[in-house]
Amino acid sequence: MTHWFHRxxxxxxxxxxxxxxxxxxxxxxxxxxxxxxxxxxxxxxLFTDLSCNPEMMKNAADSYFSLLQGFxxxxxxxxxxxxLRYIQNFKWTDTxxxxxxSAQQDAVFELxxxxxxxxxxxxxxxxxxxxKENITEDEAKEVHRSLxxxxxIFKHLKESHTPKLITPAEKGRDLESxxxxxxxxxxxxxxxxVTIARxxxxxxxxxxxxxxxxxxxxxxxxxxxxxxxxxPAYSAKWRKYLHLKMCFYTAYAYCYHGETLLxxxxxxxxxxxxxxxxxxxxxxxxxxxxxxxxxxxGPTVKPSGHLFFRKLGNLVKNTLEKCQRENxxxxxxxxxxxxxxLELKANYGLVEPVPFEFPPTSAxxxxxxxxxxxxxxxxxDDSTKPKPEEEVKPVKExxxxxxxxxxxxxx
Numbered sequence: 001m002t003h004w005f006h007r008x009x010x011x012x013x014x015x016x017x018x019x020x021x022x023x024x025x026x027x028x029x030x031x032x033x034x035x036x037x038x039x040x041x042x043x044x045x046l047f048t049d050l051s052c053n054p055e056m057m058k059n060a061a062d063s064y065f066s067l068l069q070g071f072x073x074x075x076x077x078x079x080x081x082x083x084l085r086y087i088q089n090f091k092w093t094d095t096x097x098x099x100x101x102s103a104q105q106d107a108v109f110e111l112x113x114x115x116x117x118x119x120x121x122x123x124x125x126x127x128x129x130x131x132k133e134n135i136t137e138d139e140a141k142e143v144h145r146s147l148x149x150x151x152x153i154f155k156h157l158k159e160s161h162t163p164k165l166i167t168p169a170e171k172g173r174d175l176e177s178x179x180x181x182x183x184x185x186x187x188x189x190x191x192x193x194v195t196i197a198r199x200x201x202x203x204x205x206x207x208x209x210x211x212x213x214x215x216x217x218x219x220x221x222x223x224x225x226x227x228x229x230x231x232p233a234y235s236a237k238w239r240k241y242l243h244l245k246m247c248f249y250t251a252y253a254y255c256y257h258g259e260t261l262l263x264x265x266x267x268x269x270x271x272x273x274x275x276x277x278x279x280x281x282x283x284x285x286x287x288x289x290x291x292x293x294x295x296x297x298g299p300t301v302k303p304s305g306h307l308f309f310r311k312l313g314n315l316v317k318n319t320l321e322k323c324q325r326e327n328x329x330x331x332x333x334x335x336x337x338x339x340x341x342l343e344l345k346a347n348y349g350l351v352e353p354v355p356f357e358f359p360p361t362s363a364x365x366x367x368x369x370x371x372x373x374x375x376x377x378x379x380x381d382d383s384t385k386p387k388p389e390e391e392v393k394p395v396k397e398x399x400x401x402x403x404x405x406x407x408x409x410x411x
Contacts, residue, residue: 003127003130003131003143003190003193003194003197004130004131005123005126005127005130005190006237006238006241006291007120007123007124007127008095008096008120008238008297009095009297009394009395009397010047010048010095010117010120010121010124010395010397011092011093011094011095011113011116011117011120011174011395012092012093012099012101012392012393012394012395013044013090013091013092013093013113013114013392014090014091014092014101014391014392016036016037016040016088016090016110017037018033018034018036018037018040018088019033020033020087020373020378021379022374022377022378022379023087023373023374023375023377023378024372024373025372025373025374025377026368026369026372028364028366028368028369028372029369029370029372029373031364032067032070032362032364032365032369035067035364036064036067036068039060039063039064039067040064040114042060042063042064043060043061043063043064043114043118046060046121047117047121047395048395048396048397048398050128050398052121052125053125054122054125054142054146054149057118057121057122057125061114061115061118062359064114065111065114065115065358065359066359066360066361066362067362067364067365068107068110068111068114069358069359069360069361069362069365070082070084070361070362070364070365070369070370071084071085071087071088071107071110072085072107072108072111073361075361075365075366075367075370082107082370083370083373083375084107084370084373084375085106085107085108086105086106086107087107087373087375087378088105088107088110089103089104089105090103090104090105090106090107090109090110090113091103091392092109092113092174092392093392093394094172094173094174095120095174095297096172096174096179096230096234096235096238096296096297097172097173097234098234098297099392099394101392102169102170102173104165104166104167106165106166106167108161108164108165108166109165109167109175111161111358112157112161112162112165112175113174113175115153115156115157115161115358116153116154116157116174116175116180118153119149119150119153119154119157119183120150122146122147122149122150122153123146123147123150123183123187123190124397125146126142126143126146126147126150126190129142129143129146130143130194140194140197140198143191143194144191144194144195144351145354147187147188147190147191147194147351148187148188148191148351148352148353148354149354149356150183150187151183151184151187151188151191151351151353151354152353152354152355152356153356154180154183154184154187154353155184155353155356156355156356156357156358157175157180158177158180158181158184162175162177162180171230172230172231172234172235178226178227178229178230179227179230181223181226182223182226182227182238182242184353185219185220185222185223185226186219186220186223186242187353188219188351188352188353189216189219189220189223189245191351192212192215192216192219192350192351193216193249195212195351196209196212196213196216196249196252199212205260206256206257206259206260206263207256207257207260209252209256210252210253210254210255210256210257210259210260210342211253211345212350213249213250213252213253213256214249214250214253214342215345215350216245216249216252217245217246217247217248217249217250217252217253220242220243220245220246220249221242221246223242224239224242224243224246227239227242233296234296234297235296236294236295236296237291237294237295237296237297238296238297240287240290240291240294241291243287244284244287244288244290244291247280247281247283247284247287248280248281248284248312250280250342251276251277251278251280251281251284251312251316252277252312253277253342254273254274254276254277254280254339254342255273255274255277255312255315255316255319257273257340257342258270258271258273258274258277258319258320258323259319261273261340262322262323262326266333267323267326267330267333268333268334268335268336269333269336269340270323271320271323271324271335272335272336272337272338272339272340273339273340274316274319274320274323275320275335275339276339276340277316277319277320278316278317278320281312281313281316285313
């Protein structure tokens with residue numbers, strides 16, 4: 001499959017000790033604080049561990065989130081929030097804005113930010129697998145499923161949790177709805193790329209492949225439009241990726257639509273469709289070069305040298321030559337000046353996010369445990385401002401070497 005996907009960097013966070021001297025008045029509360037600290041540290045470690053798989057990630061995430069729920073929800077399942085929701089300041093960077101962090105004294109901010117990183121991990125895991133040269137059918141399914149899981153997590157955060165933030169996210173920050181929406185759509189589009197590769201491999205009808213490619217191109221266009229009002233300084237590279245993928249899959253659509261037209265003895269229209277595919281492929285190639293030269297978050301790669309890109313170029317060239325030969329020998333049809341309108345609707349293979357829910361509150365949380373947190377004993381100088389020692393160090397992500405003949409790095 002050797003697919004290539006753009007990836008923004010993981011979010012980085014300041015350490016959190018969960019030490020509440022004076023406030024914690026019993027061993028059960030002390031144990032929860034220790035478990036929160038260790039499960040958070042474990043989850044952060046796994047984000048950059050190349051041996052981590054989805055099962056390990058889910059177990060670690062569930063372990064931390066189930067404990068964190070006690071800082072967010074009341075134990076009697078009323079609508080009232082936990083008395084501990086605002087006890088801790090959390091500090092996170094954003095995927096597009098470098099090492100300039102956001103901070104909020106709110107456990108909901110932590111839940112969303114860590115959940116966001118879990119979703120990013122699934123996209124990076126999918127990217128690593130998809131970049132392999134000899135990917136198995138099971139691995140292709142795992143790429144597909146990981147992207148749908150990521151989309152489901154992003155969707156759940158956007159719909160169910162970001163509205164609960166006391167301080168809404170600033171423009172261009174990860175937790176802003178436009179940014180999360182762009183991530184959701186990108187995950188769906190990339191999962192559909194896997195569907196298209198599978199449909200081509202199984203030699204499905206060109207009409208179905210053309211429709212899937214057209215729907216995928218529309219997804220990329222929609223994601224690009226979602227980011228259009230953000231600052232180019234930090235969104236330009238990501239948008240170049242979305243734009244080049246849109247051109248690439250529109251070229252795919254025209255290529256396979258041309259095959260459908262040829263099969264219907266519309267050879268002149270088929271040639272015009274292939275000419276449009278050729279033009280869009282050349283545009284995508286130019287955008288690949290621009291992408292490589294654009295500064296911003298994300299890996300430095302040469303997507304035009306990638307196998308998945310070159311394969312389409314050869315397919316367009318060969319199919320066009322075939323149509324021209326057929327027209328010269330059999331059909332003698334006039335080639336239209338206008339490219340055919342693509343009004344393609346896929347009935348199969350469209351990707352929906354996998355529904356996601358955070359785990360329920362850990363059984364470690366009992367009324368007695370909660371009562372062992374005495375907020376009246378908080379130090380008088382306790383401030384909502386972040387502590388100066390809470391430095392946010394960038395996440396050192398592992399370098400993924402390019403697979404043979406792919407010509408790029410997958411980050």
